Amino acid sequence: MSNYETVFIARQDLSTNQVSDLTKLFETVLADNGAKLEQTENWGLRSLAYRINKNRKGHYVLFHFSGPADALNEMERQMRLHEDVLRYMTVKIDEIPADGTVMMKNAEAA
Numbered sequence: 001m002s003n004y005e006t007v008f009i010a011r012q013d014l015s016t017n018q019v020s021d022l023t024k025l026f027e028t029v030l031a032d033n034g035a036k037l038e039q040t041e042n043w044g045l046r047s048l049a050y051r052i053n054k055n056r057k058g059h060y061v062l063f064h065f066s067g068p069a070d071a072l073n074e075m076e077r078q079m080r081l082h083e084d085v086l087r088y089m090t091v092k093i094d095e096i097p098a099d100g101t102v103m104m105k106n107a108e109a110a
Contacts, residue, residue, distance in 0.1 A: 001035075001036075001066045001067055001068060002066065002067070002068075002069070002092055003064070003065075003066045003092065003093045003094065003095060003096050004063075004064070004065055004066070004067070004072055004090055004091065004092055004093065005062065005063070005064055005090070005091050005093050005096075006062070006063045006065070006072075006075070006088060006089070006090040006091075007060060007061070007062050007063075007088065007089055008026075008060075008061055008079055008085050008087065008088035008089075009048070009052070009058035009059065009060055009085070009086045009087045009088070010022055010058060010059040010061065010084050010085055010086065011053075011055055011058065011059075011084050011085075011086060012045060012055050012056065012057040012058055012059070014059060014084060016059075018084070019042065019059045019061065020042075022061075022082070022084060022085075023040060023042065023061050025078070026063070026075055026078065026079065027040065027063075029071075029074055029075045029078050030063070030065055030067065030071050030075055033067070033068070033070055033071035033074050033075075034067055034068055034070070034071055035065045035066065035067025035068065035071035035072070035075075036065060036066050036067060037063065037064075037065045038064045038065055038066060038096045039062075039063070039064040039065075039096065039097075040061070040062070040063055040064075041061070041062040041101060041103065042059070042060075042061050042062075043059075043060035043061065043062065043103050044059065044060065045057050045058070045059050046058065046059075046060050052086045052087060053086060055086060058086055058087075062101065062103075064093075064096045064097070065096075066096065072090060076088065076090065
């Protein structure tokens with residue numbers, strides 16, 4: 001099984017609970033298709049580099065998971081169809097970081 005890192009950006013007008021529900025939806029899609037979710041990080045509401053669909057900010061969420069390509073394809077298909085997801089990006093990685101990401105380390109230090 002391969003290791004993946006996915007970041008998606010949800011619309012700025014969603015509440016924290018709605019972003020949490022959206023995250024759980026994608027976690028369920030991964031689990032139902034045989035992927036093992038290793039880590040989930042909610043980076044919160046952040047400014048975008050440029051406007052996307054008239055949004056200046058977005059809720060960023062990161063997944064680290066390992067699983068088959070079918071699980072990744074289904075999750076990306078669901079993200080593409082969901083109207084609350086502005087953008088997503090998945091990268092194949094060699095190994096899942098054990099100590100968290102730089103974003104979370106910076107949030108803890110502040």
